[in-house]
Structure formats: structure tokens, C-alpha cells
Amino acid sequence: xxxxxxxxxxxxxxxxxxxxxxxxxxxxxxxxxxxxxxxxxxxxxxxxxxxxxxxxxxxxxxxxxxxxxxxxxxxxxxxxxxxxxxxxxxxxxxxxxxxxxxxxxxxxxxxxxxxxxxxxxxxxxxxxxxxxxxxxxxxxxxxxxxxxxxxxxxxxxxxxxxxxxxxxxxxxxxxxxxxxxxxxxxxxxxxxxxxxxx
Numbered sequence: 001x002x003x004x005x006x007x008x009x010x011x012x013x014x015x016x017x018x019x020x021x022x023x024x025x026x027x028x029x030x031x032x033x034x035x036x037x038x039x040x041x042x043x044x045x046x047x048x049x050x051x052x053x054x055x056x057x058x059x060x061x062x063x064x065x066x067x068x069x070x071x072x073x074x075x076x077x078x079x080x081x082x083x084x085x086x087x088x089x090x091x092x093x094x095x096x097x098x099x100x101x102x103x104x105x106x107x108x109x110x111x112x113x114x115x116x117x118x119x120x121x122x123x124x125x126x127x128x129x130x131x132x133x134x135x136x137x138x139x140x141x142x143x144x145x146x147x148x149x150x151x152x153x154x155x156x157x158x159x160x161x162x163x164x165x166x167x168x169x170x171x172x173x174x175x176x177x178x179x180x181x182x183x184x185x186x187x188x189x190x191x192x193x194x195x196x197x198x
Contacts, residue, residue: 035070
């Protein structure tokens with residue numbers, strides 16, 4: 001069991017490094033692969049200090065910036081990264097009976113929302129990859145609304161694009177509207193300038 005947990009942690013760390021590199025290359029238009037890094041303990045230090053009423057700059061969520069050039073993205077979005085969790089899918093957000101345990105993807109979203117509050121960023125995003133599947137990004141509908149015109153114009157021109165919008169019930173009277181898309185498509189369509197101008 002310990003070996004399986006170690007392998008899972010190594011896989012998760014490798015995924016986090018891969019995403020940091022991917023976002024760095026995207027945000028720098030291919031010029032840099034080192035703008036972003038994994039936060040200490042994947043945000044654990046920020047969480048521990050928050051319990052004591054202390055803030056920790058550039059440490060909430062799973063990604064921080066190494067270079068000031070990456071600061072605008074981290075100030076705009078707090079990222080949570082998840083690798084594995086093969087039973088997680090967007091369908092579970094709408095077909096899980098309310099009496100059952102909440103869908104794991106909803107737990108991820110709620111974790112990201114809490115991290116966003118600590119970071120005081122404008123948005124949150126969950127980047128998730130199941131084994132042998134495409135990497136997805138989930139983010140709030142408010143982020144899509146803010147970049148709507150540019151994003152939709154680009155999306156309309158993108159062949160075979162995928163975009164899913166889901167209302168997730170959080171209790172009997174409220175819900176969160178989440179947008180999901182393959183990460184590679186999102187990065188192809190979205191421009192870093194959309195977040196630099198935030």
C-alpha cells in the first residue's frame with residue numbers, strides 16, 4: 001500500500017511539473033518554460049498559515065509564479081491540479097442522487113474556491129487528468145463571461161472543439177455553473193492577454 005501511495009504521489013508531482021511547464025510556455029508565447037512552479041506542499045503551507053489567520057503570498061493552490069512575468073496569471077486564477085481519480089467525470093455532477101456522497105469533482109471545485117479566497121484571485125480553475133485520458137480544465141462561468149467574446153469567436157473557428165457548461169447543485173437552493181474543456185483546446189483558444197488585462 002505504501003509503495004502504491006508513493007507511486008501515486010510521484011505521478012501527481014510529475015503531472016504538476018508538466019502543467020507548470022505547459023502554462024509557462026503558453027503564457028510566454030513559447031519563450032519560457034519556467035514562469036510557474038509547484039507551491040510548497042501543493043498549497044499546504046498556505047492552508048496551515050490561513051488557519052492561524054496569516055496570509056502567504058504566491059502560495060495558495062497548486063501553482064505559484066517563479067518570475068514576475070507569470071504574476072498576472074496567478075493573480076487572475078488560482079489553480080488546483082488533480083491527476084488520477086479515474087471515476088471522476090462531469091456526468092457525476094448532475095446524476096449523483098443528493099442523498100449520496102457528493103461527487104469528487106464537486107469536492108475539487110469547492111477546494112479550488114477555498115484556495116481562490118485565500119489567494120484573493122479573481123477566478124479558480126481545476127486541471128484534472130484521468131489515466132489515459134485528455135487533460136481537462138474546469139473553471140467558473142464568470143471567467144468565461146469575462147473573456148466571452150474573444151473566447152467564443154476563437155472557439156467557433158476551432159475544429160471539433162469541446163465545451164461543456166454544467167450547473168452543479170451545492171445544496172437544495174444554490175448551484176455553481178462550471179465550464180469544462182480539454183486543456184489543450186482552452187490554451188489554443190484563450191489568449192494570455194485575456195488575463196494580463198484583468
